[in-house]
Structure formats: structure tokens, C-alpha cells
Amino acid sequence: MKEITINPVTRIEGHARVKINLDDSGNVDNAHFEVVELRGFEKFMIGAAVEEAPRITPRICGICPTAHHIAAAKACDEIFGAAPPATGKKLRELLMVGQFIHSHSLHFFMLAAPDFLIGHDAPAAERSVLGLVKKAPDIAKKAIEVRKFGQRMTEAIGGKPIHPSTCIPGGVSYPLAESKRLELLEMSKKSLETAREGWNIARTILDQTDLSFGAVDTAFMGMSDNGRFSAYNGEVNVIGKDGNPVSAFSGADYLNLIEEYSEDWSYLKFSRLKGGDYYRVGPLARLNIVKEMGTPEADAALAEYRSTFGEFTQTTLAYNMARYIEFLSCCEKAVEYLSDPSICGGDVRTPVSGVSKSRGVGIVEAPRGTLIHDYSVDEEGFITDCNLIVATCQNNFGMDRGVEDVARKVVSGGSLSESAANRIEMVIRAYDPCISCATHAIGQMPVDIELVRRKPER
Amino acid sequence: MKIAIEELAGCSGCTIAVLDLHEMLLDVVEKAEIVYSPVIMDVKEPPEGIDIAFVTGAVRNEENRERLKMIRKRSKVLVALGTCACYGGVSGLSMLSSNAEIFNKVYRNGATVGEDGKIPSGVPPFTYRAFAVGDLAMMDYYITGCPPKENFLREIIPALIAGDSLDLSRKSVCSECDRKMGSVEGWKLKRRYEGVPDREHCLLGQGYLCLGPVTFGRCGASCPKNNVPCHGCNGPSLDILREPCRDLYNMMVRRISDLTDHKEKEIEEELYDVAHTMYPFTIGSLIMEDKENSKIRDLVKERSL
Numbered sequence: 001m002k003e004i005t006i007n008p009v010t011r012i013e014g015h016a017r018v019k020i021n022l023d024d025s026g027n028v029d030n031a032h033f034e035v036v037e038l039r040g041f042e043k044f045m046i047g048a049a050v051e052e053a054p055r056i057t058p059r060i061c062g063i064c065p066t067a068h069h070i071a072a073a074k075a076c077d078e079i080f081g082a083a084p085p086a087t088g089k090k091l092r093e094l095l096m097v098g099q100f101i102h103s104h105s106l107h108f109f110m111l112a113a114p115d116f117l118i119g120h121d122a123p124a125a126e127r128s129v130l131g132l133v134k135k136a137p138d139i140a141k142k143a144i145e146v147r148k149f150g151q152r153m154t155e156a157i158g159g160k161p162i163h164p165s166t167c168i169p170g171g172v173s174y175p176l177a178e179s180k181r182l183e184l185l186e187m188s189k190k191s192l193e194t195a196r197e198g199w200n201i202a203r204t205i206l207d208q209t210d211l212s213f214g215a216v217d218t219a220f221m222g223m224s225d226n227g228r229f230s231a232y233n234g235e236v237n238v239i240g241k242d243g244n245p246v247s248a249f250s251g252a253d254y255l256n257l258i259e260e261y262s263e264d265w266s267y268l269k270f271s272r273l274k275g276g277d278y279y280r281v282g283p284l285a286r287l288n289i290v291k292e293m294g295t296p297e298a299d300a301a302l303a304e305y306r307s308t309f310g311e312f313t314q315t316t317l318a319y320n321m322a323r324y325i326e327f328l329s330c331c332e333k334a335v336e337y338l339s340d341p342s343i344c345g346g347d348v349r350t351p352v353s354g355v356s357k358s359r360g361v362g363i364v365e366a367p368r369g370t371l372i373h374d375y376s377v378d379e380e381g382f383i384t385d386c387n388l389i390v391a392t393c394q395n396n397f398g399m400d401r402g403v404e405d406v407a408r409k410v411v412s413g414g415s416l417s418e419s420a421a422n423r424i425e426m427v428i429r430a431y432d433p434c435i436s437c438a439t440h441a442i443g444q445m446p447v448d449i450e451l452v453r454r455k456p457e458r
Numbered sequence: 459m460k461i462a463i464e465e466l467a468g469c470s471g472c473t474i475a476v477l478d479l480h481e482m483l484l485d486v487v488e489k490a491e492i493v494y495s496p497v498i499m500d501v502k503e504p505p506e507g508i509d510i511a512f513v514t515g516a517v518r519n520e521e522n523r524e525r526l527k528m529i530r531k532r533s534k535v536l537v538a539l540g541t542c543a544c545y546g547g548v549s550g551l552s553m554l555s556s557n558a559e560i561f562n563k564v565y566r567n568g569a570t571v572g573e574d575g576k577i578p579s580g581v582p583p584f585t586y587r588a589f590a591v592g593d594l595a596m597m598d599y600y601i602t603g604c605p606p607k608e609n610f611l612r613e614i615i616p617a618l619i620a621g622d623s624l625d626l627s628r629k630s631v632c633s634e635c636d637r638k639m640g641s642v643e644g645w646k647l648k649r650r651y652e653g654v655p656d657r658e659h660c661l662l663g664q665g666y667l668c669l670g671p672v673t674f675g676r677c678g679a680s681c682p683k684n685n686v687p688c689h690g691c692n693g694p695s696l697d698i699l700r701e702p703c704r705d706l707y708n709m710m711v712r713r714i715s716d717l718t719d720h721k722e723k724e725i726e727e728e729l730y731d732v733a734h735t736m737y738p739f740t741i742g743s744l745i746m747e748d749k750e751n752s753k754i755r756d757l758v759k760e761r762s763l
Contacts, residue, residue: 007502008496010500013497014465034580036521036581037519039548039549040560042568043560043563045734047554047731047734048734049649049650049731051649051650052735052738055689056551056734059604060469062472062474062605063469110498111497128499129498129499130492140484144480144484147477147480159686160680160681161608162474163471163605165684168651170651173685259571260568261572261575262575262576263578264578265581269571271570351653352651352653374569381649381651385569387568
């Protein structure tokens with residue numbers, strides 16, 4: 001048995017490798033997406049004062065810390081029986097918008113776009129944001145500016161651009177200053193302009209790409225606010241392989257739907273629906289689920305996307321375009337929220353006295369998909385149990401099968417060229433996996449691709 | 459000038475912190491070539507002859523350990539970037555349990571996993587404990603922060619590339635905080651969720667466990683300014699690092715005692731969940747564990763019974 005390994009898989013967040021096993025004639029026997037680290041949050045949060053969870057769990061991921069911060073804070077709201085007041089809730093929603101702008105622009109422009117804009121067969125050293133700076137400096141500069149806005153907004157509301165700390169049980173710790181609002185509003189208008197221009201790149205990004213790469217048929221899961229795209233409010237919907245609704249849930253009811261299992265060769269758990277169906281989450285799932293984005297330009301982009309891919313699509317590489325439409329929508333939302341002076345209101349937190357419920361489940365849509373934080377506490381509010389379900393675990397099956405699908409197409413004569421290896425990674429990258437998140441459980445993921453050839457038996 | 463960023467057990471937040479130089483990144487890549495950074499580019503291994511390498515994350519498994527060795531070998535100057543690299547960061551909290559307990563919880567005892575769940579075996583094995591990178595390899599510089607703040611990196615990275623020296627603040631978070639002391643009467647330790655802190659006065663004086671006095675600054679005291687007590691994510695202040703008999707715990711207790719006239723013993727009785735409230739970022743550090751009055755040894759022992 002011969003092995004080919006791609007190690008690490010790069011331009012994703014965290015550490016992973018791909019291992020391809022070949023049969024005696026040099027064809028692909030099987031291939032897997034393997035994650036080689038784990039950090040153990042579900043275990044080491046036990047015993048913690050639950051109000052520390054929103055402070056510690058953002059460290060699961062440096063790209064989507066806000067999502068963890070807010071999911072944990074939502075779980076705390078429930079445990080302490082303190083729903084945030086109107087402005088506190090709005091600020092959290094705007095924080096999520098900032099999270100999406102930074103994470104989606106990072107992924108689209110800096111991690112995934114080099115494959116499309118520079119070419120997936122370009123030399124490795126050029127296929128990066130640094131290559132983009134040389135080849136398309138205008139795009140690179142605008143990408144930097146727009147991501148800066150996302151981070152500046154997170155910093156203004158969350159206290160820090162990475163690992164924000166202002167979401168607390170019962171709301172947000174401090175109001176937004178009017179001077180900050182005006183400063184951010186200016187930035188948001190520029191960002192929307194950039195997002196609008198970028199759509200011209202995004203709408204054609206897949207024109208030259210073989211869309212069958214990484215094909216997999218799954219169910220989908222994602223939150224929507226009565227049919228509208230939302231990262232903070234609403235029920236989580238599940239739709240089947242055919243696009244028809246299966247069920248919807250909120251809070252601890254996720255336990256009736258989701259199960260996880262593990263394999264010998266990866267620290268990353270796999271999620272599936274009880275009953276055995278696999279599902280995917282993230283931009284592709286959300287756009288399959290929502291009726292509308294709820295902002296005019298993103299809705300126009302959604303109509304165009306649907307005229308290409310249909311109301312419902314399984315096409316993995318469409319993740320990249322779906323992600324862009326969400327990014328556009330978030331830029332529109334930022335302008336909308338910041339245009340309203342009431343976002344600077346003083347009603348940001350509901351005072352908290354003590355534990356009112358022994359379990360709290362916080363669910364948000366992280367950039368990469370549905371994120372669930374589930375804490376059980378004793379009467380003093382110390383954590384007795386903790387379960388975290390992150391997007392990348394839910395997409396693990398899709399990535400794993402996608403890897404095998406592409407490997408079968410690109411491995412020839414028992415070897416793998418560098419550009420063919422990148423084709424495999426492109427499918428992984430479409431999901432924008434976050435291995436730090438995935439291994440909240442401990443670890444590492446640039447991708448490693450390994451080709452394994454069976455030794456002839458004597 | 460060749461630069462690299464290596465990632466060990468961490469969250470990639472420190473690499474994002476470098477990207478958060480924003481437009482300054484364009485100047486950086488003009489003056490220096492980034493030859494290896496797995497989050498942002500496809501080069502799979504660090505090449506030979508790196509001038510400055512940044513290593514982020516802690517060492518928690520054998521692969522992290524190997525990668526640390528390799529990046530040390532291949533770089534002239536090695537910089538520990540961020541609190542995980544400097545002190546182990548949150549990965550250190552995993553030392554509150556044995557490795558077997560962690561795997562059993564994650565793969566067999568969670569709300570959504572089966573009791574017969576597989577424990578991965580074909581993966582890099584865990585080291586027996588977490589390590590800060592400086593515990594295992596010689597570092598040339600340490601940059602603390604979870605992650606290091608933008609303003610601070612805007613000063614430090616160009617200076618590193620140019621080979622200039624810098625005069626940076628060496629003070630604690632309190633030195634950057636704008637709160638007034640006010641009077642401290644009837645002091646009682648509060649949980650960090652209790653009530654609404656007053657924005658004018660010292661959080662510690664109000665009864666909140668704010669780690670400002672024992673935490674290295676350079677973050678602009680951003681949490682206290684937003685009415686959130688400091689959690690210590692920049693790691694220990696310089697006086698604690700320098701003095702063998704000073705530790706986060708005993709210096710916090712001493713500070714509260716000075717502030718309130720309560721006896722140190724009384725204060726110790728009020729403290730709760732010391733691991734997650736005071737040591738969440740430093741449990742993995744041998745330097746912090748080796749201090750004669752560190753609580754880390756007790757915490758690790760207590761929890762792994």
C-alpha cells in the first residue's frame with residue numbers, strides 16, 4: 001500500500017493533512033481528511049465559573065472568536081435568566097456582522113481567491129494573499145481595507161478585534177460611543193462600495209471551474225429568522241438531500257437531532273443527523289435554507305446565484321459564491337445598523353443576580369456554520385458538563401468524501417503533482433474549515449497530503 | 459530578509475493579529491519576504507535560512523514538539539508570539555485532567571457522542587503536559603498578548619525587520635487603566651457576573667477579581683475600559699516574572715489585602731475557581747509552575763485525582 005500525504009493542508013485555519021491510499025495498480029483505494037490536533041475545551045471547561053466561558057471559549061478560534069464569545073454569552077443569558085435589552089441585543093447582532101465581514105473577506109480574498117484569481121496551478125509561493133498583492137494590488141488593498149472595517153467594528157463593540165470580551169451574561173458590558181458610531185459608519189459605507197465592486201469578481205469566479213469537484217449529496221442545517229438570513233436570531237432549520245424541510249429546533253432540542261462519532265485517524269469528530277444522514281453547514285447551507293437575505297443588493301445577488309445553481313444546490317464549490325453573498329449582505333447590514341443613532345443607547349445589559357436554570361444552550365451561525373455551546377451548571381453556576389458542536393465537525397464528512405472524490409480524479413499512475421494536490425485542497429478550502437474550532441476538543445491544521453502504496457504481498 | 463510564522467497548539471489568532479497590521483502589511487512584504495505561514499500560504503515546510511521566525515501556540519502534542527525543533531533549527535531569530543507560546547495559554551487548562559480523561563470526555567462522554575466512541579490513534583500523540591515554547595527551545599524574544607495588540611505590533615514588527623531596538627512600556631495593565639481608586643469599604647469578593655460595575659472606580663476596589671495589577675500591559679487596558687475585569691490574557695507582569703517569590707495568586711491576594719485591610723487568609727477563603735479565574739493563560743508554563751508559591755502544582759494535582 002502506498003500513501004500520498006499532503007501535510008499540512010494550507011490556507012485554512014489550523015492543522016490538517018490529507019492521506020490518500022493507493023491500491024497495487026496505483027489507483028486511489030481510499031482517501032481521508034485528517035485533523036491532527038485537539039485542545040480539550042469540553043473537558044477543561046468543567047469546573048469553571050460559567051461566566052468565564054464567554055472569556056475562555058473565544059480562544060477556540062482566532063478567526064471566529066466572536067461567534068464563540070456570543071454563543072457562550074447566549075448560553076449564560078439562559079442560565080442566569082437575563083435576556084439582553086434592546087440595544088444590548090442589537091450590539092451583539094452588529095458584532096456578529098463584524099465577525100462575518102472580517103472572516104468572509106479573509107477567506108474570500110486572502111485564502112480562497114488566490115486559487116481563482118492567480119490560478120490553482122500557479123507556483124505555491126505565488127498562490128497566496130502575498131501573490132495577490134503583486135498580481136492584483138488594487139484588490140488586495142481593498143480586501144485589506146474591508147477586513148480592517150470588520151476588525152475595527154469588533155474592537156469598538158467587543159473591546160478587542162480578536163477575542164472580544166464585552167458580551168456578558170445579560171447583554172453587553174458597555175454602550176457604543178456616538179463618536180465611534182460615526183467613525184464606523186464612514187468605514188461601513190466604503191466597505192459596502194468595495195463589496196459591491198467585488199461582486200463582479202465573485203459572480204464569475206466559478207466560470208472556469210469544474211463544478212463536479214468535491215461532489216457530495218447531503219442534508220443541510222442553518223439558522224434563519226423567519227426565512228431571512230440571520231446569524232443571531234431564529235430557529236435552526238434542517239432540510240433534506242432534496243431540499244425539503246425536515247425539522248427545525250432551538251436550544252437543547254439539538255440533542256434530538258444531532259449525533260457525533262469519531263474515527264481512528266482524526267482528532268476531528270463527525271456530526272450527522274440521528275438516523276444516519278450526513279448534513280453540511282455554512283454559507284451553502286444557509287443560502288439553501290433562507291428565502292431572502294433581507295438586504296437589497298444581497299437579495300439581487302442571491303437571485304443571480306439561484307439562476308445559476310437553482311433554489312437548492314449541492315455544488316460544493318458554490319460555497320465560495322454563497323460566502324460572498326453573505327459578505328455583501330453583512331456590509332449592507334453594517335450601514336443600516338450604524339445609520340441608526342439608537343445603537344448608542346444605554347440599555348445594554350440586564351443586571352444579573354444568580355443562577356436561574358441549570359442548563360443553557362447558545363446557538364449562533366458562525367461564519368463557517370451552526371455553532372452550539374451547551375453548558376450544564378450546579379446551583380452556584382459552576383460548569384458540570386459542556387458540549388460544543390462546531391461548524392467544521394459538521395462539514396467533516398463533506399470534506400472527507402470531497403477529498404476522496406477529487407483524489408480519484410487527479411491521482412494518476414500512483415503520483416500526485418503539486419497542482420493536483422492543490423485541487424484537493426481547494427475542495428477543503430471551499431468549506432473554509434477552521435481546525436482550531438474543530439479541535440476545540442486540542443490541536444493543529446495546515447493540510448498534509450499523503451499517498452500510500454500497498455506493498456505487494458509475498 | 460526572510461520571515462516565517464509557525465503554528466503550534468493555538469487558535470491562529472496570532473497570525474490574524476499579524477494580518478491585522480492591515481495596510482502596514484504591504485510595507486512589511488516590501489521589506490521582507492514571508493517564506494512560510496501555513497494559514498496564509500501553501501509552502502508546506504519552513505525552508506532553511508529564515509531570518510526571523512515567529513512561533514505561535516503552545517506545545518501539546520508530539521508534532522508540535524517536532525515543528526518547534528525544526529523552526530528553531532532553520533531560523534536565526536526565533537520569537538515567541540502570543541501568550542500561548544510565552545506561557546502555554548488556554549492549552550494549559552487541559553492539564554487539569556489526565557490525557558485519558560480528556561479523550562474519554564471528548565469522544566465517549568459528551569451529550570452527542572456514544573459511549574463506544576473511537577478514541578483516535580493514528581494521530582500525533584499528546585505530550586504528557588502542555589509546554590510554553592520557551593520551556594523546550596531557546597527563544598530570542600517574547601511578545602505577549604492573547605493575541606498581541608495591533609498598536610504594539612505596529613511598533614515592534616518594523617523594528618524587528620529593520621534590526622532596531624525599541625523602548626516599550628514595561629508596566630502592568632493598571633498603568634493603562636483610567637479608573638480612580640475611590641474608597642473601599644465593606645469589601646467583599648463578587649463573581650464577575652454580579653451587578654453592574656461603576657465605570658469610574660477601580661474594579662478590584664469594587665469587589666471584582668480584576669487581574670490588572672499582576673498582568674503585563676500593552677493592551678491599553680481595553681477590558682477594564684469596557685467595564686470588564688482583566689482576565690490576565692497578556693500573562694504576568696514584569697515584577698512577577700522577575701521575582702521567584704512572586705506569583706499571580708499571592709500577589710493578587712497581597713494587593714487585595716493592601717487595598718482592603720482584610721487579612722490575606724480571609725481573602726483566600728473568598729477566592730473561587732482559581733484555575734479559570736486567575737491562571738487560565740499560564741498553567742502550561744514551567745516558569746510559572748516552578749515559583750515557590752505557585753498554585754499551579756496544587757491545581758493540576760487536585761483536578762487529576
